[in-house]
Amino acid sequence: MYSGTALDAEKLNNDQHVRNWGNCPTEILILFFSHLDLKSLSICMFVNKSWLGAVKYYLQHFELWREMVEVTIPNKGVLYKEKCALGWREILFNFFLWRKISKARVSHYTSFHVKHVKSMKVYKNELIVVLDNEVKYLNMVDTSCNKTLHVKCYSYEESDYLVTILSKQQNNNNNNKSLLIQNKQYQSDMQYCDVFNLDIIGCYKLYSNSCYFIDSSSTLWVAITERHNYFSVKAVAKIYKPVCVVALHVFNQKVYVVTKEGIMFYVDGLQFKKVHHISYPQLCDDADIKLSYRLPFPFNDGCVAYRVPANAKWEISKSHQFDKIIMAVPRLSALFEHGELLFVGYEDGKIEIHCIDKILQCQNEPQKQFYMRSFVYDKDGDYRIQALDVYERVGRHYLVVALENNVHQMFIQLKQR
Template sequence: MSLKLKSNNNWALCPVDILLVVFKKLDIKSLLNCMNVNIYWRNTVEYYCEHVNLWKAMLQNAIDDEGVTFAEKSNLGEREQFLIAQQWYNVTNTNVCLRHCYKFDSSIRNIYVHKDNLIVVTNNAVKYFNIMNFEHIKVIDKSCVRYEETSSMIVELLVAPEQKLSPLLTLTNKLHANYVDSENVKQIILKDIDSYIVHLNSCYEYSCDRVLWMHTAKEIGWETKAMAKYHGIQQFCSLHIYKKNVYILLKCGSVLTPDTECNMLVFLFRFPEQLIDWKPFMFHECSLLFKAPAPSERSVALVQTRRHNSFVKIMPLRDGVTCVLEHGHILILGREDGMIEIYLTRKLMDPSEANFPELKLNLMNYLCKPEPKSELSLRITALEIHEDIYTGHHLFVSTMFNIYELLL
């Protein structure tokens, strides 16, 4: 809990040199609390962090994923990443406006942000745009199910030739710069993929034969490691990473984690609910957004979190959630009716907090001109974020043929 001091309190305007002596004795969590005392203390904490090079530690402690998404979705330094992350706590009071609308002839499959590039995956190509000036940078004539780029790799999920059941996953190492080596050293192609997720310099792959693999991009090439194998019979549901810890969610509600010593996926805990219909979304460490039966409706969306070996249903959500984006300490929900809801993760998991989003938007209010009121025109299919210290949060909202860039 942060301390609020009155302006006539002796500590409120304590001399800077005394505050700096005090700050040297504090841990990172205490320094974060000190930033909420008043503007004077906040400025002094910033001065202290700048001179003792604490911004990386502050960023890692202030954001759920230790600032990984903020680093990949901006060109900002650690100080600016921390400051822009803090602005999300005041998103309730922000003014929202439409900055740009990207229109496409073919349907949009996915969107991704890497640094200052918007990557759009359509049915027949992958297109890069410069977020700052909307310039169309390049086109890759390739049909991808998914395509994403990070600082260390490019990941392509391709439709397999000869109509095979499982698509092909291609990983390209951006860190490997030895052009003498063959292309096979820089690029690997994986088959029989059930799911995958990219985190830092590694791509975690869960194969159809129930083995969890880790492919790490290094300057000398790829390092591949079989982390663990699942020996049970329950069906796989999704793959999740929180602070380098890997979790596998099964459709029965069980959560597994790799035990690298015995090379097995071991049982960690089980969500009480049977997961149905809509694919659940696991976020933070042990929280789940999923659909469950309700007495008066077909289903209701629920958030359930594991705390001290017990489970708490945090809040019911209306049906119709079509996509979810976890961005550091923020959770953004897109709906089939064009509604967007932004939540702070810590509040979402706290039963004592009010069950309301920090910000609720209706995409219809930001359209340049009226569009046909069809089911597909406002149905949100993907969400992405770009961070900029000068212009703020860029929220990209994808429908079937358009991408709307909203400034928050």
């Protein structure tokens, strides 16, 4: 079902020679596995229990768990690891469990008592939520508040290397935004890179040890923590005409931007090249960048989803030149990509979980769907999905859902092998 892995494993399992191999001593299997690359080893893990045990032993003995994660999980598992405090071995098997999403049971786990969330992001064992006049670090286990920062900002994010704070420029009557980037790896006092003015849109993307952002001249910059904790800022590429960038996306170190006019570009050397041009309802000129369901949602490798009115059709198409997916989704309000899955939120509180491989084949049938109104009650009847994120513990998976009046943690019970 996913990336051909399960299908390939099934073929191997049905082969008479492979069934005989299942009775081989572990030492022989390991000798055989030593001639395979890690991608092939990941397929062998799904043949039978004997092979799974042998692959586990092989990876543990040669300390290859991290390398296996990097070749198996999209983005080399970089973004995946920031959603939990697990080791590489546990990350890999948690990732494999998501492949059973079609048979998962969904239940309400707990609620965080916060309202009017501007943005949120799971980092390790905490949920970072931006409210009107403060930023809270909420404990994902017991929902307690670990830390409160009295900062007024639009967004606040953290990775293993950097902290970013996007806020309105002080003493400025325009809509300019200032982006503060903090280097967590600096050994003495925190090193800051301040201040970058982002006119109107304030568009940036935090990606592991890098932060990409677009300035008012349509130039893409990157601030990066490199070896020896050296912090550098450099220009990457420039669009040589006035555009308004509303979304920035990074996938496997490829950088994509989407403009207000619906044009998606990708970075090729020092230039932007057009991927496709989508036709969606004109975006409002409001410069407020709080959680908005009106913006396009780039995902995967050059794909994009955008909201259309309720009476429109759910459509998937491919751009002619680059064979990239364009999704027109009625009443779309939130979208979140995690591993091989795409979580889609709607204005009526419905959540769909899609397999990205299926979407790339232009199939829009979700693996799982449910409505938030089936689990929680909102006195105002506002169940619109504001934002989605994922948190993981060993063998346990949670979906974090932001509504207007609360943030909820849903337990996704996935059957163990």
